[in-house]
Amino acid sequence: MFEFDRSASRGLMSTRGLYVFTHESSLGNAPAHKLFDLVRIERREGVEAPRSFRDYTVRVAEPPGNVEITGVVEAREALAA
Numbered sequence: 001m002f003e004f005d006r007s008a009s010r011g012l013m014s015t016r017g018l019y020v021f022t023h024e025s026s027l028g029n030a031p032a033h034k035l036f037d038l039v040r041i042e043r044r045e046g047v048e049a050p051r052s053f054r055d056y057t058v059r060v061a062e063p064p065g066n067v068e069i070t071g072v073v074e075a076r077e078a079l080a081a
Contacts, residue, residue, distance in 0.1 A: 012068070013052040015072060015073055016053055017039075017058060018072070018073040019039060019060065019069055019070065019071055020070045021035050021063065021067055021068070021069055021074055022067065022070065023066065024054070029066040029067050030063070030064050033035075035067065035069075036061060037062075038062075038063055038069070039058070039059075039060050040058070040059045041056050041058055041059075042059065043055060043057075043058070044058050
């Protein structure tokens, strides 16, 4: 997205995770704010001053039965490094 943008306010940006919500109905089955709350980023235990993405844990909860979540870019790949 910001591959060639080296703005001082953003630094180097890269995509760490992308999740797509698919609804059964074209009008949607759940409000967006509730679905966004299913993706949680938490600081790891013992990390007082995070310095990298590895200092966080990404958790994705199960969506309601009529909504499917697909990880297009999994945030977990950064945790394996």
